[in-house]
Amino acid sequence: MARQLIYGQHAVAALLEGDPAGVQELWLQDGRDDAVSEHARDLAARHGISLRAVPRATLDRMLKGARHQGIAVRYRATRATRASDLEQLLAGLGDTALLLVLDGVQDPHNLGACLRSADAAGADAVIVPRRRAVGLTPAVYKAACGATERVPLVTVSNLAEALRRMAKSGVRLIGAGARAGIPYTQAELLGPVAMVLGGEGRGLRRLSAELCDQLIHVPMRSGAESLNVSVAAALCLYEVRRQRARNEAGEGLRGAG
CATH class of the missing domain: 3.30.1330.30 (Ribosomal protein L30/S12)
Structure with a gap:
Protein backbone atom coordinates (compact mmCIF):
# COMPACT_ATOMS: atom_id res chain seq x y z
CA MET A 1 0.00 0.00 0.00
CA ARG A 76 2.22 3.08 5.22
CA ALA A 77 0.36 -0.01 6.40
CA THR A 78 2.51 -2.90 7.58
CA ARG A 79 0.06 -5.25 9.28
CA ALA A 80 -1.17 -8.36 7.50
CA THR A 81 -4.79 -7.36 8.08
CA ARG A 82 -4.41 -4.75 5.37
CA ALA A 83 -4.49 -7.47 2.73
CA SER A 84 -6.13 -10.35 4.52
CA ASP A 85 -6.57 -13.43 2.38
CA LEU A 86 -10.18 -14.56 2.19
CA GLU A 87 -9.33 -18.25 2.44
CA GLN A 88 -7.22 -17.62 5.53
CA LEU A 89 -10.06 -15.65 7.08
CA LEU A 90 -12.66 -18.32 6.36
CA ALA A 91 -10.44 -21.09 7.70
CA GLY A 92 -10.26 -19.37 11.08
CA LEU A 93 -13.97 -18.66 11.55
CA GLY A 94 -15.99 -20.33 14.27
CA ASP A 95 -19.67 -21.11 14.81
CA THR A 96 -20.45 -17.50 15.71
CA ALA A 97 -18.70 -15.90 12.73
CA LEU A 98 -20.09 -12.53 11.68
CA LEU A 99 -19.01 -10.87 8.43
CA LEU A 100 -20.11 -7.68 6.71
CA VAL A 101 -19.97 -7.66 2.90
CA LEU A 102 -20.34 -4.30 1.13
CA ASP A 103 -21.21 -4.56 -2.54
CA GLY A 104 -19.96 -1.33 -4.10
CA VAL A 105 -19.89 1.29 -1.31
CA GLN A 106 -18.14 4.31 -2.82
CA ASP A 107 -18.47 7.02 -0.19
CA PRO A 108 -15.47 7.00 2.21
CA HIS A 109 -17.58 8.27 5.10
CA ASN A 110 -20.05 5.43 4.61
CA LEU A 111 -17.26 2.84 4.57
CA GLY A 112 -15.74 4.39 7.68
CA ALA A 113 -19.09 4.33 9.46
CA CYS A 114 -19.64 0.70 8.41
CA LEU A 115 -16.24 -0.22 9.83
CA ARG A 116 -17.15 1.49 13.11
CA SER A 117 -20.43 -0.45 13.28
CA ALA A 118 -18.68 -3.71 12.43
CA ASP A 119 -16.12 -3.06 15.16
CA ALA A 120 -18.78 -2.23 17.75
CA ALA A 121 -20.86 -5.29 16.83
CA GLY A 122 -17.88 -7.64 17.04
CA ALA A 123 -17.74 -8.55 13.35
CA ASP A 124 -14.80 -10.67 12.24
CA ALA A 125 -14.14 -8.73 9.03
CA VAL A 126 -15.54 -6.40 6.40
CA ILE A 127 -15.27 -7.59 2.80
CA VAL A 128 -15.32 -5.26 -0.21
CA PRO A 129 -14.65 -5.60 -3.97
CA ARG A 130 -11.46 -4.15 -5.40
CA ARG A 131 -13.23 -2.32 -8.23
CA ARG A 132 -16.10 0.17 -8.17
CA ALA A 133 -15.73 0.64 -4.42
CA VAL A 134 -13.75 2.87 -2.10
CA GLY A 135 -10.68 1.44 -0.35
CA LEU A 136 -8.75 2.60 2.70
CA THR A 137 -8.37 6.31 2.02
CA PRO A 138 -7.45 9.02 4.56
CA ALA A 139 -11.13 10.01 4.78
CA VAL A 140 -12.04 6.38 5.59
CA TYR A 141 -9.44 6.23 8.36
CA LYS A 142 -10.83 9.42 9.91
CA ALA A 143 -14.47 8.36 9.63
CA ALA A 144 -13.68 4.92 11.09
CA CYS A 145 -12.27 6.47 14.30
CA GLY A 146 -9.75 3.68 14.84
CA ALA A 147 -11.88 0.75 13.66
CA THR A 148 -9.46 0.15 10.77
CA GLU A 149 -6.96 -1.15 13.32
CA ARG A 150 -9.38 -3.62 14.87
CA VAL A 151 -11.49 -4.97 12.00
CA PRO A 152 -9.75 -6.51 8.97
CA LEU A 153 -10.84 -5.03 5.64
CA VAL A 154 -10.62 -7.83 3.08
CA THR A 155 -10.47 -6.73 -0.56
CA VAL A 156 -11.47 -9.29 -3.19
CA SER A 157 -11.12 -9.11 -6.96
CA ASN A 158 -14.36 -11.01 -7.67
CA LEU A 159 -17.13 -10.47 -5.14
CA ALA A 160 -19.46 -13.11 -6.60
CA GLU A 161 -16.75 -15.74 -6.33
CA ALA A 162 -15.98 -14.60 -2.79
CA LEU A 163 -19.64 -15.04 -1.85
CA ARG A 164 -19.60 -18.56 -3.29
CA ARG A 165 -16.50 -19.39 -1.24
CA MET A 166 -18.14 -18.07 1.91
CA ALA A 167 -21.22 -20.19 1.28
CA LYS A 168 -19.07 -23.26 0.64
CA SER A 169 -17.33 -22.72 3.98
CA GLY A 170 -20.66 -22.82 5.81
CA VAL A 171 -21.41 -19.10 6.12
CA ARG A 172 -25.06 -18.18 5.47
CA LEU A 173 -25.39 -15.19 3.16
CA ILE A 174 -28.09 -12.72 4.21
CA GLY A 175 -28.75 -9.98 1.68
CA ALA A 176 -30.30 -6.71 2.83
CA GLY A 177 -32.28 -4.53 0.42
CA ALA A 178 -34.75 -1.66 0.61
CA ARG A 179 -37.82 -3.80 -0.12
CA ALA A 180 -36.40 -7.31 -0.37
CA GLY A 181 -37.48 -10.46 1.44
CA ILE A 182 -38.76 -10.47 5.00
CA PRO A 183 -38.33 -7.92 7.83
CA TYR A 184 -34.86 -8.26 9.28
CA THR A 185 -36.10 -9.07 12.79
CA GLN A 186 -37.95 -12.12 11.44
CA ALA A 187 -34.87 -13.75 9.92
CA GLU A 188 -33.05 -16.46 11.87
CA LEU A 189 -29.49 -15.15 12.24
CA LEU A 190 -27.78 -17.76 14.43
CA GLY A 191 -24.67 -19.59 13.25
CA PRO A 192 -22.01 -18.21 10.88
CA VAL A 193 -23.56 -15.27 9.00
CA ALA A 194 -22.46 -12.73 6.41
CA MET A 195 -24.63 -9.64 6.07
CA VAL A 196 -24.48 -8.49 2.43
CA LEU A 197 -25.41 -4.88 1.66
CA GLY A 198 -25.31 -2.88 -1.56
CA GLY A 199 -23.80 0.49 -2.34
CA GLU A 200 -25.28 3.96 -2.33
CA GLY A 201 -28.24 4.49 -4.63
CA ARG A 202 -27.93 1.24 -6.56
CA GLY A 203 -28.32 -1.15 -3.65
CA LEU A 204 -27.54 -4.85 -3.83
CA ARG A 205 -26.60 -6.02 -7.31
CA ARG A 206 -28.71 -8.73 -8.92
CA LEU A 207 -26.02 -11.43 -8.91
CA SER A 208 -25.11 -10.76 -5.29
CA ALA A 209 -28.77 -10.99 -4.31
CA GLU A 210 -29.18 -14.26 -6.22
CA LEU A 211 -26.24 -15.79 -4.35
CA CYS A 212 -27.72 -14.98 -0.94
CA ASP A 213 -29.49 -17.66 1.09
CA GLN A 214 -32.10 -15.19 2.29
CA LEU A 215 -33.11 -11.58 1.63
CA ILE A 216 -34.23 -9.16 4.33
CA HIS A 217 -35.23 -5.52 4.66
CA VAL A 218 -35.60 -2.90 7.37
CA PRO A 219 -39.29 -1.89 7.49
CA MET A 220 -39.96 1.83 6.95
CA ARG A 221 -43.11 3.91 6.85
CA SER A 222 -44.71 4.50 3.48
CA GLY A 223 -42.92 7.11 1.39
CA ALA A 224 -39.70 7.06 3.41
CA GLU A 225 -36.43 6.97 1.49
CA SER A 226 -34.10 4.00 1.84
CA LEU A 227 -31.70 4.06 4.79
CA ASN A 228 -28.07 5.05 4.48
CA VAL A 229 -25.98 1.89 4.04
CA SER A 230 -24.08 2.48 7.28
CA VAL A 231 -27.34 2.78 9.24
CA ALA A 232 -28.74 -0.37 7.63
CA ALA A 233 -25.49 -2.22 8.35
CA ALA A 234 -25.60 -1.22 12.02
CA LEU A 235 -29.21 -2.37 12.40
CA CYS A 236 -28.54 -5.73 10.75
CA LEU A 237 -25.33 -6.42 12.66
CA TYR A 238 -26.94 -5.62 15.99
CA GLU A 239 -29.93 -7.80 15.18
CA VAL A 240 -27.47 -10.68 14.87
CA ARG A 241 -26.04 -9.79 18.27
CA ARG A 242 -29.51 -9.46 19.80
CA GLN A 243 -30.63 -12.88 18.57
CA ARG A 244 -27.43 -14.54 19.70
CA ALA A 245 -27.60 -12.97 23.15
CA ARG A 246 -31.22 -14.10 23.53
CA ASN A 247 -30.31 -17.60 22.36
CA GLU A 248 -27.42 -17.84 24.82
CA ALA A 249 -29.63 -16.59 27.65
CA GLY A 250 -32.27 -19.19 26.76
CA GLU A 251 -29.72 -21.99 26.71
CA GLY A 252 -28.43 -20.86 30.10
CA LEU A 253 -31.91 -20.95 31.59
CA ARG A 254 -32.59 -24.41 30.14
CA GLY A 255 -29.28 -25.64 31.52
CA ALA A 256 -30.09 -24.26 34.96
CA GLY A 257 -33.42 -26.06 34.92
Missing part, protein backbone atom coordinates in the same frame (compact mmCIF):
# COMPACT_ATOMS: atom_id res chain seq x y z
CA ALA A 2 1.28 3.49 -0.87
CA ARG A 3 2.07 6.03 1.81
CA GLN A 4 -0.87 8.17 2.87
CA LEU A 5 -1.44 11.24 5.00
CA ILE A 6 -3.88 10.21 7.73
CA TYR A 7 -5.45 12.87 9.91
CA GLY A 8 -7.84 13.29 12.83
CA GLN A 9 -7.41 12.56 16.54
CA HIS A 10 -8.99 9.10 16.71
CA ALA A 11 -7.51 7.85 13.44
CA VAL A 12 -3.98 8.96 14.30
CA ALA A 13 -4.15 7.62 17.86
CA ALA A 14 -5.31 4.23 16.56
CA LEU A 15 -2.37 4.03 14.13
CA LEU A 16 0.19 5.09 16.74
CA GLU A 17 -1.15 2.43 19.11
CA GLY A 18 -1.99 -0.35 16.65
CA ASP A 19 0.59 -0.10 13.87
CA PRO A 20 3.41 2.25 14.94
CA ALA A 21 5.86 0.59 12.54
CA GLY A 22 3.82 2.00 9.67
CA VAL A 23 3.86 5.58 10.98
CA GLN A 24 6.77 7.40 9.37
CA GLU A 25 6.21 10.94 10.62
CA LEU A 26 3.88 12.77 13.01
CA TRP A 27 2.75 16.37 12.58
CA LEU A 28 1.17 18.38 15.39
CA GLN A 29 -0.21 21.87 15.12
CA ASP A 30 1.88 24.52 16.90
CA GLY A 31 0.64 25.32 20.38
CA ARG A 32 -1.34 22.13 20.93
CA ASP A 33 -1.09 21.18 24.59
CA ASP A 34 -3.87 18.73 25.35
CA ALA A 35 -4.17 15.10 26.40
CA VAL A 36 -4.44 13.81 22.83
CA SER A 37 -1.30 15.67 21.72
CA GLU A 38 0.63 14.59 24.80
CA HIS A 39 -0.32 10.95 24.22
CA ALA A 40 0.73 11.23 20.58
CA ARG A 41 4.09 12.74 21.59
CA ASP A 42 4.69 9.95 24.09
CA LEU A 43 3.92 7.25 21.52
CA ALA A 44 6.10 8.92 18.89
CA ALA A 45 9.02 9.09 21.32
CA ARG A 46 8.51 5.48 22.40
CA HIS A 47 8.57 4.19 18.83
CA GLY A 48 11.19 6.53 17.41
CA ILE A 49 8.77 8.36 15.13
CA SER A 50 9.84 11.75 13.80
CA LEU A 51 7.73 14.59 15.24
CA ARG A 52 7.22 18.01 13.68
CA ALA A 53 5.32 20.96 15.13
CA VAL A 54 3.93 23.06 12.28
CA PRO A 55 1.54 26.01 11.85
CA ARG A 56 -2.10 25.23 11.17
CA ALA A 57 -1.70 26.73 7.70
CA THR A 58 0.87 24.05 6.86
CA LEU A 59 -1.53 21.26 7.83
CA ASP A 60 -4.34 22.97 5.91
CA ARG A 61 -2.15 23.08 2.82
CA MET A 62 -0.86 19.51 3.19
CA LEU A 63 -4.33 18.09 3.69
CA LYS A 64 -6.13 20.32 1.19
CA GLY A 65 -8.46 21.86 3.74
CA ALA A 66 -9.57 18.61 5.41
CA ARG A 67 -10.77 18.79 9.03
CA HIS A 68 -7.52 17.48 10.49
CA GLN A 69 -8.01 18.54 14.17
CA GLY A 70 -4.38 19.68 14.30
CA ILE A 71 -2.80 16.24 13.98
CA ALA A 72 -1.67 14.04 11.08
CA VAL A 73 0.79 11.26 10.21
CA ARG A 74 2.50 9.93 7.13
CA TYR A 75 1.55 6.25 7.15
Whole structure:
Protein backbone atom coordinates (compact mmCIF):
# COMPACT_ATOMS: atom_id res chain seq x y z
CA MET A 1 0.00 0.00 0.00
CA ALA A 2 1.28 3.49 -0.87
CA ARG A 3 2.07 6.03 1.81
CA GLN A 4 -0.87 8.17 2.87
CA LEU A 5 -1.44 11.24 5.00
CA ILE A 6 -3.88 10.21 7.73
CA TYR A 7 -5.45 12.87 9.91
CA GLY A 8 -7.84 13.29 12.83
CA GLN A 9 -7.41 12.56 16.54
CA HIS A 10 -8.99 9.10 16.71
CA ALA A 11 -7.51 7.85 13.44
CA VAL A 12 -3.98 8.96 14.30
CA ALA A 13 -4.15 7.62 17.86
CA ALA A 14 -5.31 4.23 16.56
CA LEU A 15 -2.37 4.03 14.13
CA LEU A 16 0.19 5.09 16.74
CA GLU A 17 -1.15 2.43 19.11
CA GLY A 18 -1.99 -0.35 16.65
CA ASP A 19 0.59 -0.10 13.87
CA PRO A 20 3.41 2.25 14.94
CA ALA A 21 5.86 0.59 12.54
CA GLY A 22 3.82 2.00 9.67
CA VAL A 23 3.86 5.58 10.98
CA GLN A 24 6.77 7.40 9.37
CA GLU A 25 6.21 10.94 10.62
CA LEU A 26 3.88 12.77 13.01
CA TRP A 27 2.75 16.37 12.58
CA LEU A 28 1.17 18.38 15.39
CA GLN A 29 -0.21 21.87 15.12
CA ASP A 30 1.88 24.52 16.90
CA GLY A 31 0.64 25.32 20.38
CA ARG A 32 -1.34 22.13 20.93
CA ASP A 33 -1.09 21.18 24.59
CA ASP A 34 -3.87 18.73 25.35
CA ALA A 35 -4.17 15.10 26.40
CA VAL A 36 -4.44 13.81 22.83
CA SER A 37 -1.30 15.67 21.72
CA GLU A 38 0.63 14.59 24.80
CA HIS A 39 -0.32 10.95 24.22
CA ALA A 40 0.73 11.23 20.58
CA ARG A 41 4.09 12.74 21.59
CA ASP A 42 4.69 9.95 24.09
CA LEU A 43 3.92 7.25 21.52
CA ALA A 44 6.10 8.92 18.89
CA ALA A 45 9.02 9.09 21.32
CA ARG A 46 8.51 5.48 22.40
CA HIS A 47 8.57 4.19 18.83
CA GLY A 48 11.19 6.53 17.41
CA ILE A 49 8.77 8.36 15.13
CA SER A 50 9.84 11.75 13.80
CA LEU A 51 7.73 14.59 15.24
CA ARG A 52 7.22 18.01 13.68
CA ALA A 53 5.32 20.96 15.13
CA VAL A 54 3.93 23.06 12.28
CA PRO A 55 1.54 26.01 11.85
CA ARG A 56 -2.10 25.23 11.17
CA ALA A 57 -1.70 26.73 7.70
CA THR A 58 0.87 24.05 6.86
CA LEU A 59 -1.53 21.26 7.83
CA ASP A 60 -4.34 22.97 5.91
CA ARG A 61 -2.15 23.08 2.82
CA MET A 62 -0.86 19.51 3.19
CA LEU A 63 -4.33 18.09 3.69
CA LYS A 64 -6.13 20.32 1.19
CA GLY A 65 -8.46 21.86 3.74
CA ALA A 66 -9.57 18.61 5.41
CA ARG A 67 -10.77 18.79 9.03
CA HIS A 68 -7.52 17.48 10.49
CA GLN A 69 -8.01 18.54 14.17
CA GLY A 70 -4.38 19.68 14.30
CA ILE A 71 -2.80 16.24 13.98
CA ALA A 72 -1.67 14.04 11.08
CA VAL A 73 0.79 11.26 10.21
CA ARG A 74 2.50 9.93 7.13
CA TYR A 75 1.55 6.25 7.15
CA ARG A 76 2.22 3.08 5.22
CA ALA A 77 0.36 -0.01 6.40
CA THR A 78 2.51 -2.90 7.58
CA ARG A 79 0.06 -5.25 9.28
CA ALA A 80 -1.17 -8.36 7.50
CA THR A 81 -4.79 -7.36 8.08
CA ARG A 82 -4.41 -4.75 5.37
CA ALA A 83 -4.49 -7.47 2.73
CA SER A 84 -6.13 -10.35 4.52
CA ASP A 85 -6.57 -13.43 2.38
CA LEU A 86 -10.18 -14.56 2.19
CA GLU A 87 -9.33 -18.25 2.44
CA GLN A 88 -7.22 -17.62 5.53
CA LEU A 89 -10.06 -15.65 7.08
CA LEU A 90 -12.66 -18.32 6.36
CA ALA A 91 -10.44 -21.09 7.70
CA GLY A 92 -10.26 -19.37 11.08
CA LEU A 93 -13.97 -18.66 11.55
CA GLY A 94 -15.99 -20.33 14.27
CA ASP A 95 -19.67 -21.11 14.81
CA THR A 96 -20.45 -17.50 15.71
CA ALA A 97 -18.70 -15.90 12.73
CA LEU A 98 -20.09 -12.53 11.68
CA LEU A 99 -19.01 -10.87 8.43
CA LEU A 100 -20.11 -7.68 6.71
CA VAL A 101 -19.97 -7.66 2.90
CA LEU A 102 -20.34 -4.30 1.13
CA ASP A 103 -21.21 -4.56 -2.54
CA GLY A 104 -19.96 -1.33 -4.10
CA VAL A 105 -19.89 1.29 -1.31
CA GLN A 106 -18.14 4.31 -2.82
CA ASP A 107 -18.47 7.02 -0.19
CA PRO A 108 -15.47 7.00 2.21
CA HIS A 109 -17.58 8.27 5.10
CA ASN A 110 -20.05 5.43 4.61
CA LEU A 111 -17.26 2.84 4.57
CA GLY A 112 -15.74 4.39 7.68
CA ALA A 113 -19.09 4.33 9.46
CA CYS A 114 -19.64 0.70 8.41
CA LEU A 115 -16.24 -0.22 9.83
CA ARG A 116 -17.15 1.49 13.11
CA SER A 117 -20.43 -0.45 13.28
CA ALA A 118 -18.68 -3.71 12.43
CA ASP A 119 -16.12 -3.06 15.16
CA ALA A 120 -18.78 -2.23 17.75
CA ALA A 121 -20.86 -5.29 16.83
CA GLY A 122 -17.88 -7.64 17.04
CA ALA A 123 -17.74 -8.55 13.35
CA ASP A 124 -14.80 -10.67 12.24
CA ALA A 125 -14.14 -8.73 9.03
CA VAL A 126 -15.54 -6.40 6.40
CA ILE A 127 -15.27 -7.59 2.80
CA VAL A 128 -15.32 -5.26 -0.21
CA PRO A 129 -14.65 -5.60 -3.97
CA ARG A 130 -11.46 -4.15 -5.40
CA ARG A 131 -13.23 -2.32 -8.23
CA ARG A 132 -16.10 0.17 -8.17
CA ALA A 133 -15.73 0.64 -4.42
CA VAL A 134 -13.75 2.87 -2.10
CA GLY A 135 -10.68 1.44 -0.35
CA LEU A 136 -8.75 2.60 2.70
CA THR A 137 -8.37 6.31 2.02
CA PRO A 138 -7.45 9.02 4.56
CA ALA A 139 -11.13 10.01 4.78
CA VAL A 140 -12.04 6.38 5.59
CA TYR A 141 -9.44 6.23 8.36
CA LYS A 142 -10.83 9.42 9.91
CA ALA A 143 -14.47 8.36 9.63
CA ALA A 144 -13.68 4.92 11.09
CA CYS A 145 -12.27 6.47 14.30
CA GLY A 146 -9.75 3.68 14.84
CA ALA A 147 -11.88 0.75 13.66
CA THR A 148 -9.46 0.15 10.77
CA GLU A 149 -6.96 -1.15 13.32
CA ARG A 150 -9.38 -3.62 14.87
CA VAL A 151 -11.49 -4.97 12.00
CA PRO A 152 -9.75 -6.51 8.97
CA LEU A 153 -10.84 -5.03 5.64
CA VAL A 154 -10.62 -7.83 3.08
CA THR A 155 -10.47 -6.73 -0.56
CA VAL A 156 -11.47 -9.29 -3.19
CA SER A 157 -11.12 -9.11 -6.96
CA ASN A 158 -14.36 -11.01 -7.67
CA LEU A 159 -17.13 -10.47 -5.14
CA ALA A 160 -19.46 -13.11 -6.60
CA GLU A 161 -16.75 -15.74 -6.33
CA ALA A 162 -15.98 -14.60 -2.79
CA LEU A 163 -19.64 -15.04 -1.85
CA ARG A 164 -19.60 -18.56 -3.29
CA ARG A 165 -16.50 -19.39 -1.24
CA MET A 166 -18.14 -18.07 1.91
CA ALA A 167 -21.22 -20.19 1.28
CA LYS A 168 -19.07 -23.26 0.64
CA SER A 169 -17.33 -22.72 3.98
CA GLY A 170 -20.66 -22.82 5.81
CA VAL A 171 -21.41 -19.10 6.12
CA ARG A 172 -25.06 -18.18 5.47
CA LEU A 173 -25.39 -15.19 3.16
CA ILE A 174 -28.09 -12.72 4.21
CA GLY A 175 -28.75 -9.98 1.68
CA ALA A 176 -30.30 -6.71 2.83
CA GLY A 177 -32.28 -4.53 0.42
CA ALA A 178 -34.75 -1.66 0.61
CA ARG A 179 -37.82 -3.80 -0.12
CA ALA A 180 -36.40 -7.31 -0.37
CA GLY A 181 -37.48 -10.46 1.44
CA ILE A 182 -38.76 -10.47 5.00
CA PRO A 183 -38.33 -7.92 7.83
CA TYR A 184 -34.86 -8.26 9.28
CA THR A 185 -36.10 -9.07 12.79
CA GLN A 186 -37.95 -12.12 11.44
CA ALA A 187 -34.87 -13.75 9.92
CA GLU A 188 -33.05 -16.46 11.87
CA LEU A 189 -29.49 -15.15 12.24
CA LEU A 190 -27.78 -17.76 14.43
CA GLY A 191 -24.67 -19.59 13.25
CA PRO A 192 -22.01 -18.21 10.88
CA VAL A 193 -23.56 -15.27 9.00
CA ALA A 194 -22.46 -12.73 6.41
CA MET A 195 -24.63 -9.64 6.07
CA VAL A 196 -24.48 -8.49 2.43
CA LEU A 197 -25.41 -4.88 1.66
CA GLY A 198 -25.31 -2.88 -1.56
CA GLY A 199 -23.80 0.49 -2.34
CA GLU A 200 -25.28 3.96 -2.33
CA GLY A 201 -28.24 4.49 -4.63
CA ARG A 202 -27.93 1.24 -6.56
CA GLY A 203 -28.32 -1.15 -3.65
CA LEU A 204 -27.54 -4.85 -3.83
CA ARG A 205 -26.60 -6.02 -7.31
CA ARG A 206 -28.71 -8.73 -8.92
CA LEU A 207 -26.02 -11.43 -8.91
CA SER A 208 -25.11 -10.76 -5.29
CA ALA A 209 -28.77 -10.99 -4.31
CA GLU A 210 -29.18 -14.26 -6.22
CA LEU A 211 -26.24 -15.79 -4.35
CA CYS A 212 -27.72 -14.98 -0.94
CA ASP A 213 -29.49 -17.66 1.09
CA GLN A 214 -32.10 -15.19 2.29
CA LEU A 215 -33.11 -11.58 1.63
CA ILE A 216 -34.23 -9.16 4.33
CA HIS A 217 -35.23 -5.52 4.66
CA VAL A 218 -35.60 -2.90 7.37
CA PRO A 219 -39.29 -1.89 7.49
CA MET A 220 -39.96 1.83 6.95
CA ARG A 221 -43.11 3.91 6.85
CA SER A 222 -44.71 4.50 3.48
CA GLY A 223 -42.92 7.11 1.39
CA ALA A 224 -39.70 7.06 3.41
CA GLU A 225 -36.43 6.97 1.49
CA SER A 226 -34.10 4.00 1.84
CA LEU A 227 -31.70 4.06 4.79
CA ASN A 228 -28.07 5.05 4.48
CA VAL A 229 -25.98 1.89 4.04
CA SER A 230 -24.08 2.48 7.28
CA VAL A 231 -27.34 2.78 9.24
CA ALA A 232 -28.74 -0.37 7.63
CA ALA A 233 -25.49 -2.22 8.35
CA ALA A 234 -25.60 -1.22 12.02
CA LEU A 235 -29.21 -2.37 12.40
CA CYS A 236 -28.54 -5.73 10.75
CA LEU A 237 -25.33 -6.42 12.66
CA TYR A 238 -26.94 -5.62 15.99
CA GLU A 239 -29.93 -7.80 15.18
CA VAL A 240 -27.47 -10.68 14.87
CA ARG A 241 -26.04 -9.79 18.27
CA ARG A 242 -29.51 -9.46 19.80
CA GLN A 243 -30.63 -12.88 18.57
CA ARG A 244 -27.43 -14.54 19.70
CA ALA A 245 -27.60 -12.97 23.15
CA ARG A 246 -31.22 -14.10 23.53
CA ASN A 247 -30.31 -17.60 22.36
CA GLU A 248 -27.42 -17.84 24.82
CA ALA A 249 -29.63 -16.59 27.65
CA GLY A 250 -32.27 -19.19 26.76
CA GLU A 251 -29.72 -21.99 26.71
CA GLY A 252 -28.43 -20.86 30.10
CA LEU A 253 -31.91 -20.95 31.59
CA ARG A 254 -32.59 -24.41 30.14
CA GLY A 255 -29.28 -25.64 31.52
CA ALA A 256 -30.09 -24.26 34.96
CA GLY A 257 -33.42 -26.06 34.92
